[in-house]
Amino acid sequence: MQDDNALGYLNRSLQYLFRPGNLLYCGALAAVFIALRSLGEARMEGVGTLNWFIIFALIVLFACKMLDSMQRLMHGLEQERVPLTTISKLPKNIAIDAAVAIAFCGTVVFLLQLMFTGDRRPTLLNLTGVILYALTPALILSIFQGAGSLAILKPAAWRRAVAEIGGAGRYLAILAMPFLFAALVLTIYTMLAQTLISAEDQARYNSINGTYGAPAIIQLITILRGIIFAFLLALPLIYFSWYFPPPEETLDPDNIDIDERELAAHINMDDDLLAELNRLKAEEERHAQLQRRAPPVDLNLLREADTEGMSADEQRRFAGDLTQADVLIRQGENEQAIALLEPYADGLHDTNRYLPAYKRLHQLYRRQGREDAMQAMEMRLIEATASGNPYSYPAIHQTLDETGDGILPADWIYPLAQIAAGKQHYDTVLNLTRNFAKHHPRHPQLVENYFLAARALAKKGESDKAQQLLQQLLKRYPEHAKATQIRRTLELLQQRT
Numbered sequence: 001m002q003d004d005n006a007l008g009y010l011n012r013s014l015q016y017l018f019r020p021g022n023l024l025y026c027g028a029l030a031a032v033f034i035a036l037r038s039l040g041e042a043r044m045e046g047v048g049t050l051n052w053f054i055i056f057a058l059i060v061l062f063a064c065k066m067l068d069s070m071q072r073l074m075h076g077l078e079q080e081r082v083p084l085t086t087i088s089k090l091p092k093n094i095a096i097d098a099a100v101a102i103a104f105c106g107t108v109v110f111l112l113q114l115m116f117t118g119d120r121r122p123t124l125l126n127l128t129g130v131i132l133y134a135l136t137p138a139l140i141l142s143i144f145q146g147a148g149s150l151a152i153l154k155p156a157a158w159r160r161a162v163a164e165i166g167g168a169g170r171y172l173a174i175l176a177m178p179f180l181f182a183a184l185v186l187t188i189y190t191m192l193a194q195t196l197i198s199a200e201d202q203a204r205y206n207s208i209n210g211t212y213g214a215p216a217i218i219q220l221i222t223i224l225r226g227i228i229f230a231f232l233l234a235l236p237l238i239y240f241s242w243y244f245p246p247p248e249e250t251l252d253p254d255n256i257d258i259d260e261r262e263l264a265a266h267i268n269m270d271d272d273l274l275a276e277l278n279r280l281k282a283e284e285e286r287h288a289q290l291q292r293r294a295p296p297v298d299l300n301l302l303r304e305a306d307t308e309g310m311s312a313d314e315q316r317r318f319a320g321d322l323t324q325a326d327v328l329i330r331q332g333e334n335e336q337a338i339a340l341l342e343p344y345a346d347g348l349h350d351t352n353r354y355l356p357a358y359k360r361l362h363q364l365y366r367r368q369g370r371e372d373a374m375q376a377m378e379m380r381l382i383e384a385t386a387s388g389n390p391y392s393y394p395a396i397h398q399t400l401d402e403t404g405d406g407i408l409p410a411d412w413i414y415p416l417a418q419i420a421a422g423k424q425h426y427d428t429v430l431n432l433t434r435n436f437a438k439h440h441p442r443h444p445q446l447v448e449n450y451f452l453a454a455r456a457l458a459k460k461g462e463s464d465k466a467q468q469l470l471q472q473l474l475k476r477y478p479e480h481a482k483a484t485q486i487r488r489t490l491e492l493l494q495q496r497t
Helices: 006-017 020-044 047-072 092-115 120-144 149-153 153-164 168-196 200-206 216-241 259-268 269-290 314-331 332-347 355-368 370-384 393-402 411-422 426-433 446-459 463-476 481-496
Strands: none
Touching: 006 020, 006 168, 006 216, 020 047, 020 216, 047 092, 047 120, 047 216, 092 120, 092 149, 092 200, 120 149, 120 168, 149 332, 153 168, 168 216, 314 332, 314 355, 332 355, 332 446, 332 463, 355 370, 355 393, 370 393, 370 411, 393 411, 393 426, 411 426, 426 446, 446 463, 446 481, 463 481
8 A cells, every 4th residue: 555645645746746647748749848948049039839739739739637646636536547628537627727827927938038147037037946945736726627728817715725635834845855855866966967968068168059969978968868857757646646636526326327227126215215325425426536536634633532442433423524524614614624523423422532523523613603512512512621621621621610610510619620621721720619518518529629728719809709619618627638738728728917
């Protein structure tokens, strides 16, 4: 099984790029680079419009083929043969948008060359290249999602694309791997060229007159350069596709291929049962398609989950659902996010184990004003906090402040008050312990609760009330295990007043 990580995706990208269907178009682009280098700037000035059009057409064909390969990977077709045709999965309107975007970028670069001359031109071109590279994943995904050829002028579309990919951190990470790989390859190429070519030949190699008619070794280096440049341009495009979200599903349950006559020959099936079978098969196929192109799983999302006893597959599945839910939430698709998370909070799943799902659902219910569902979720989170989970407390802190006395189970009060005291939420401690003796006069933790309340009063600066409460505890429970500690606390408070 291939690794779903950065190096694994790089390896898979290289393997996919060397399929015959992709090699043909990479070779065409390499031919363009070789021709441009052979002719040089001086000879290129005399190239006619037709030749420039041919060069542009080859570049567009290459770009469309790479975009088509990206679409194929996004559809989970990695194991299928790459067709020689330019377009197999790429919609024609997207191909047109891509061609327009390429023409626009080419025009901008051409105009910049005219505006700047001398030593400033290479610096400007390098800077432009870096900017275009940094924007490439966002621009391509924006075009794929219907932003059109003007996606390059729509920063809002870029931001949506970055969010779809997984945020700024993941976006920068996917830019880094192809960049580092290209830097390594170009370093090796440069060292090789410097080793094989003499200083005199290097001057000719770098001449604006090109390498046409130069010695064979220079011609070989020129060809190698063109091939390397073509593949280094193609590699990031293939690599980026692993991080793009899968396309929207278009399966129609009514069109699932089920042989009704064959089924009827063996099973007595009415229309309703057959329709249900169609629906289940459609759901199964949807799930299979999503799994074919599942994005990398960020197990850091499980840092608040109790994963002890959870298998690796369970962890990956849960983290994957959390990732997808977060994307849906960012897109405003709250109902879909709820539907994805609710199976983890059905009462059969432990709150501590699946806490990240519970916390997200709590926030979603609050946003939608679903009071009953939110209150039920709050009780599960309060129970988790009372059991000692430190991560659930922030979600229910406000609820604890607003909960009336006598509502929560008596055994929850002391652990909740302890956590609140540790967070220096002294009003919460007082609210939790208020009238505890009235509701639970014989509870074994009664003294502990009121001792916490007294300390909370003291921390708030209400020393007199704290002393009164401590004196009452000593009077009523002089033999309690905490009597010595209560007495010592009272003495300290009296010394300060």
